[in-house]
Amino acid sequence: MATDLKKWLTVSEATKHVPVNRLRLFRDIKGGKLPARRIGWMYVIRLADLITYKKTL
Numbered sequence: 001m002a003t004d005l006k007k008w009l010t011v012s013e014a015t016k017h018v019p020v021n022r023l024r025l026f027r028d029i030k031g032g033k034l035p036a037r038r039i040g041w042m043y044v045i046r047l048a049d050l051i052t053y054k055k056t057l
Contacts, residue, residue: 005048008037014045018054028053 009017011025018025028034029043034053036043 005046005051007047008044009047009050011036011043011045014050017050018057020057 011022011029014025015022025034025045026043029036029045033056034045035049036045038044
């Protein structure tokens, strides 16, 4: 079964896939290293962007 790379994850869900904590993810979102969208009070990250980000760590 193929992974859906267009899937959107919240920051909490994304921390389960990368070896960094939530604070670092928020800093990288604000710094422009990790593209994310803000929906209301919540940030969402596309799975494909998260995989690319994980390779840069």
